[in-house]
Amino acid sequence: MDQQKRLAQANNFLQILPHCKKLGMKIITASDGQLTLELPYNPDISGMDPEGYVHGGILTTMMDTVCGFSIIASLPTPEFCPTLDLRIDHMRRANAKGSIFAWAECYKITRSVCFTRGYAYQDDPNNPIVHCVATFVRSGKTWGSNGFVKVGAKGAIL
Amino acid sequence: MNLNQLIQTCKQQGDFNAMLEFIPYAKFIGVEIEEDDQGWLFTLGTEPSNVGNPISPALHGGVVAGFMEVAAALAQMLSTTEPTLPKIIDFSIDYISAGKVEPTHARCSLVRQGKRIANVHVVAWQSHIEQPIATARAHFLLSEEA
Numbered sequence: 001m002d003q004q005k006r007l008a009q010a011n012n013f014l015q016i017l018p019h020c021k022k023l024g025m026k027i028i029t030a031s032d033g034q035l036t037l038e039l040p041y042n043p044d045i046s047g048m049d050p051e052g053y054v055h056g057g058i059l060t061t062m063m064d065t066v067c068g069f070s071i072i073a074s075l076p077t078p079e080f081c082p083t084l085d086l087r088i089d090h091m092r093r094a095n096a097k098g099s100i101f102a103w104a105e106c107y108k109i110t111r112s113v114c115f116t117r118g119y120a121y122q123d124d125p126n127n128p129i130v131h132c133v134a135t136f137v138r139s140g141k142t143w144g145s146n147g148f149v150k151v152g153a154k155g156a157i158l
Numbered sequence: 159m160n161l162n163q164l165i166q167t168c169k170q171q172g173d174f175n176a177m178l179e180f181i182p183y184a185k186f187i188g189v190e191i192e193e194d195d196q197g198w199l200f201t202l203g204t205e206p207s208n209v210g211n212p213i214s215p216a217l218h219g220g221v222v223a224g225f226m227e228v229a230a231a232l233a234q235m236l237s238t239t240e241p242t243l244p245k246i247i248d249f250s251i252d253y254i255s256a257g258k259v260e261p262t263h264a265r266c267s268l269v270r271q272g273k274r275i276a277n278v279h280v281v282a283w284q285s286h287i288e289q290p291i292a293t294a295r296a297h298f299l300l301s302e303e304a
Contacts, residue, residue, distance in 0.1 A: 016212060017209070017210055017211065017212065017218070018206060018207050018208075018209040018210070018212060018218075019207055019208055019209060019210050019218040019220070019221055020210070020218070022207040043182060044182050044183070044185070044186045045182065045183050045186060046182045046183060047181060047182075047183055048177075048180045048181045048231075048243060049243065052182075055181070055182075055183035055224065055227075055228075056224070056227050056246040056249060057183055057187070057220070057221070057223060057224020057225070057227050057228060058183060058220075058224065060220050060223040060224055060227065060249060060251075061218060061220025061221060061223070061224055062220070063220075064218070064219045064220040064223065065210075065218075065220060080211075082219075082253065082256060083219045083253050084252070084253060085250070085251060085252045085253065086219070086223065086250070086251050086253075087248065087249070087250040087251075088248060088249050088250075089247070089248045090245075090246050090247060090248060090249075093245075143213055144213075147213055148213060
């Protein structure tokens with residue numbers, strides 16, 4: 001698929017997910033099987049620390065989102081794939097100021113399962129804040145205007 | 159007020175939600191704490207903004223994970239005599255079923271409290287604890303003084 005079209009499609013879909021919209025997440029790059037997400041800094045998302053580092057839950061949310069969207073960037077037709085499990089390693093804390101970027105790729109898809117991996121960073125992709133692996137289950141369904149429909153059926157919104 | 163004083167005040171007043179005032183993220187997703195005969199019970203409210211999938215609708219998996227991480231850190235701080243700010247090292251979550259837009263509860267067990275590392279297991283459920291929606295394990299680094 002054309003890269004610009006895929007990016008626009010992925011961003012439109014991200015905006016209908018309430019939690020992602022509230023956080024102001026934005027997809028900035030999308031290519032076959034890979035995606036980069038940007039999260040602007042927000043003081044409401046810090047942890048228990050006077051310096052206001054970003055809470056781990058926000059980084060897990062970013063990684064769950066970007067890993068899930070990397071599947072949409074991989075499959076020829078978008079498919080609803082809920083998260084089966086996710087593991088996140090924290091290498092260092094995210095600075096209080098500035099955007100966080102999260103990159104993920106879907107590196108293997110089987111008939112039932114999608115395997116993804118990714119990391120988040122601020123200034124330098126070679127000095128990541130977190131590293132993550134997450135596994136998703138294929139449902140065979142996709143998003144329709146009135147609920148889920150089978151992949152390939154009429155009424156799909158993606 | 160340092161961390162130890164804050165925790166002591168919360169314990170004296172029986173109001174643990176004062177701790178949440180110091181965690182903007184916990185307020186952002188709507189976490190509450192109470193103590194009952196089985197220990198600390200954590201509850202995630204039903205804010206519409208916690209939804210990740212509007213069609214089912216279902217909670218965002220990242221919010222469920224964030225709630226469980228908040229619960230694990232608070233349980234660790236409340237369970238120790240010399241609390242320090244626990245720093246997350248890693249977090250692993252298994253999703254068992256989709257979280258409905260209903261109150262979600264969590265209980266934690268401090269599997270190991272070492273000098274530097276704590277291992278905390280978390281179970282999250284909605285209707286019955288026997289039917290969890292997710293289980294998780296967190297490792298925290300405890301070396302920094304509060």
